[in-house]
Amino acid sequence: TPKKIALIVGSARKASINRILAKALVKLADPSLQFQDIRIDDLPIYNGDLEDNRPETVNRFTSEVAACDAVLIVMPEHNRSLPALLKNAIDWGSKPADANVWRDKPTAICGASPGAIGTAVGQQHLRQILGILGATVMGGETYISFKPGLIDDDYQVTNASTREFLSAMLNKFSTLIQKLT
Numbered sequence: 001t002p003k004k005i006a007l008i009v010g011s012a013r014k015a016s017i018n019r020i021l022a023k024a025l026v027k028l029a030d031p032s033l034q035f036q037d038i039r040i041d042d043l044p045i046y047n048g049d050l051e052d053n054r055p056e057t058v059n060r061f062t063s064e065v066a067a068c069d070a071v072l073i074v075m076p077e078h079n080r081s082l083p084a085l086l087k088n089a090i091d092w093g094s095k096p097a098d099a100n101v102w103r104d105k106p107t108a109i110c111g112a113s114p115g116a117i118g119t120a121v122g123q124q125h126l127r128q129i130l131g132i133l134g135a136t137v138m139g140g141e142t143y144i145s146f147k148p149g150l151i152d153d154d155y156q157v158t159n160a161s162t163r164e165f166l167s168a169m170l171n172k173f174s175t176l177i178q179k180l181t
């Protein structure tokens with residue numbers, strides 16, 4: 001059965017290599033995985049004073065994530081951690097605790113960086129946070145060393161072994177989602 005996947009990209013940059021990777025993943029995935037792009041760059045910085053009357057963008061964000069079967073996060077690494085943009089969205093989604101949108105969500109993490117081990121350490125931080133919030137984070141690691149031309153203008157992964165690696169990750173995620181939802 002088709003599954004709805006919340007696609008969250010941890011960079012708001014127009015030319016983001018993680019956005020490019022996300023688009024390539026959507027193209028590579030089985031059609032049974034229906035991705036929904038979830039915007040996070042219009043969320044205000046978390047402030048408890050806003051809780052009495054949550055901004056419309058925050059309500060939109062939490063209801064969109066809650067309505068999905070699973071979450072795919074594609075993120076850069078900032079100073080060996082997750083970008084503040086993404087942490088802010090995670091914080092909004094975690095409150096109030098009884099409406100935490102991350103709990104029990106099958107979640108996969110991946111990321112791209114120009115560097116060789118780029119995003120591996122940041123992913124460890126993200127995994128820790130999502131574990132605390134009760135998400136079911138898929139095992140394994142998917143960090144892509146992004147070189148010009150790795151993904152072409154049509155969002156095709158040009159390198160065969162990288163393409164197979166990403167396909168295998170998506171298939172494993174699909175199996176996990178079918179098991180858990």
Ligand code: FNR
Binds near residue numbers: 016018019081115
């Ligand atoms: C970076 N970058 C980076 N790269 C990396 O592999 N490890 C790191 O810890 C960091 N730290 C870092 C901090 C800050 C504040 C910035 C702005 C950048 C480089 C980063 O991988 C590069 O800018 C990517 O292009 C960011 O991803 P997007 O925005 O292209 O998706």
